[in-house]
Amino acid sequence: MSAPAPLVTATELNAKLRELFGADMHGLTSDMISEMEYGMVLTTMEVSPKQLRPGKIISGPTVFAACDAALFYACLSVYGLDMMMLTSDMQIRFLRPAKGTRLHARGRILSVGSKLITGQVVAFTDDETKPVAVAQGSCVPPKKNTDS
Amino acid sequence: MSAPAPLVTATELNAKLRELFGADMHGLTSDMISEMEYGMVLTTMEVSPKQLRPGKIISGPTVFAACDAALFYACLSVYGLDMMMLTSDMQIRFLRPAKGTRLHARGRILSVGSKLITGQVVAFTDDETKPVAVAQGSCVPPKKNTDS
Amino acid sequence: MSAPAPLVTATELNAKLRELFGADMHGLTSDMISEMEYGMVLTTMEVSPKQLRPGKIISGPTVFAACDAALFYACLSVYGLDMMMLTSDMQIRFLRPAKGTRLHARGRILSVGSKLITGQVVAFTDDETKPVAVAQGSCVPPKKNTDS
Amino acid sequence: MSAPAPLVTATELNAKLRELFGADMHGLTSDMISEMEYGMVLTTMEVSPKQLRPGKIISGPTVFAACDAALFYACLSVYGLDMMMLTSDMQIRFLRPAKGTRLHARGRILSVGSKLITGQVVAFTDDETKPVAVAQGSCVPPKKNTDS
Numbered sequence A, B, C, D: 001m002s003a004p005a006p007l008v009t010a011t012e013l014n015a016k017l018r019e020l021f022g023a024d025m026h027g028l029t030s031d032m033i034s035e036m037e038y039g040m041v042l043t044t045m046e047v048s049p050k051q052l053r054p055g056k057i058i059s060g061p062t063v064f065a066a067c068d069a070a071l072f073y074a075c076l077s078v079y080g081l082d083m084m085m086l087t088s089d090m091q092i093r094f095l096r097p098a099k100g101t102r103l104h105a106r107g108r109i110l111s112v113g114s115k116l117i118t119g120q121v122v123a124f125t126d127d128e129t130k131p132v133a134v135a136q137g138s139c140v141p142p143k144k145n146t147d148s
Helices: A010-021 A060-079 B010-021 B060-079 C010-021 C060-079 D010-021 D060-079
Strands: A033-037 A040-046 A086-094 A102-112 A117-124 A133-140 B033-037 B040-046 B086-094 B102-112 B117-124 B133-140 C033-037 C040-046 C086-094 C102-112 C117-124 C133-140 D033-037 D040-046 D086-094 D102-112 D117-124 D133-140
Touching: A010 A033, A033 A060, A040 A060, A060 A086, A060 A102, A060 A117, A060 A133, A060 B060, A086 D133, A133 D086, A133 D133, B010 B033, B033 B060, B040 B060, B060 B086, B060 B102, B060 B117, B060 B133, B086 C133, B133 C086, B133 C133, C010 C033, C033 C060, C040 C060, C060 C086, C060 C102, C060 C117, C060 C133, C060 D060, D010 D033, D033 D060, D040 D060, D060 D086, D060 D102, D060 D117, D060 D133
Parallel strands: none
Antiparallel strands: A033 A040, A040 A102, A086 A133, A086 B086, A102 A117, A117 A133, B033 B040, B040 B102, B086 B133, B102 B117, B117 B133, C033 C040, C040 C102, C086 C133, C086 D086, C102 C117, C117 C133, D033 D040, D040 D102, D086 D133, D102 D117, D117 D133
16 A cells, blocks of 8 residues: 555544544544554544453454444545445454453555455554454445446 | 254343343343254344444444354353353354344354354344345354363 | 346356366366356366365365355356456355365355345255355456446 | 464475375465465465466465465464364455466464464465455364363
8 A cells, every 4th residue: 555645534534423423432432543544544442341241351242343443444544534335244353352441453455446445454452463353344335436 | 953952041041141241231132032942043132222323224333243142142052051152253244234123143053163163143133034244153162171 | 035037047157167168167067057046056066186185075275166156156146147247255164074076055145236246155065954164255246337 | 473483394394295285286386385484474376377267367266275275384383284284264355356377375373272273364476565365264273282
């Protein structure tokens, strides 16, 4: 990936998410996007006690929600702000128990087509080199394009 | 799959889930398991307004949570009640907008090994023949077995 | 799936495959499609000794090739004969050692969109109720459509 | 991943593959492993004309075979040389048409458990930064371990 500017900024997207969901979106904090480039986004989620499983492990669906959001936002960074973008599929692999109260997900776009945008996500708590999960998936852009 | 009795019943598992999570587990109702056989489970989730996206579509992570639970419970049906069972990976494919207030997930086990139990899930609202999502994944059983 | 006629027949597709690949396509026999309906196809592959692993197990990539072909042909059954259809992704899960000399794959379409056609495949040797693998994936149809 | 020595070297594994498969393993050349570290392997495949599709694109099952082999060998690098290692599942995403006559696959291990070893693969022809496919999957180690 070369590096044009992202087609939506972290500030714009955080504002849009607050407008749509208020302070609570699956327990995600309202200012959840901390880095955004063309084809890359980093999100941060404050984990609530309700999202923990026995042993204080962050639940699998919570980790999935973070990965799903990171892929979605990374797709917007190469397409522009359009909430009609749809996740078509995602595969998540859980690698380690997710211990901690703050969950990060870094999404990266691998290919951009008119019908499908594909990317990967790494989810981690304290140490990005020891991810708690990895995921890969695709989003289908809305129908605005005329050349597909 | 032939049909021995499930190694945990719906009544036992619903009681265990209430004990662990009270009435609220990702918004799942406490009596969420309506059918349970050896290798098959059917779950029902009352969807809350917070789990809806614009257009009154049930959010993707909510559908994932239902599929993840259905696979997990189906694994318990062939292994016995042990909450240390872990999902290792799951792939979900979103097929149609998930409209409705009640979300069902039917999990079926495809193979049972000492290291890995594998299954598929169909998620639907009104019509099981028009699923909103399908998923497939594996769980790793706890270490109690001595022959693995 | 209701049941209109398939948009390409087994006879037409087998003829096309012979024209393109002759008698050998990854070791697939030339008349490999034995059943074809709208949204469903059954393929049969004669496994060659080169496709076996130690223990006379059919190799994983051979099983993948059968699943990939079955998904592709099932997509053609709902779209029409167009070899520019592309597989975008596939997840395969190996369930049992694939013993035998004849490998079948049954593909079924789950949803048809203008940008993505999604389906599942069951691969088996002797007994369809004891599959050696299951797979799910999507194909991207060619760009002929004007409304996407 | 820190960096102990790989539990099998490229030389040892290439010798083993030649012994088992001769010069031909799905068209893979006999000296296919060019780099091997603990948890990382790079493979190279000379693509034969039979593995090309119309438009001189390397076929999807050929790319899958390369990814499957790279994951398998990467698992051996952290486990030791044991051909009873089994791939349990793999998801492959095709990103770009695979043009070229030489196909590389770089496999990296993400987590090592006694029941499951998990990794990702990047497949490319000329340019590793523009992969033709990515894959992620798991292998189940043989039963020799006593602590699982």
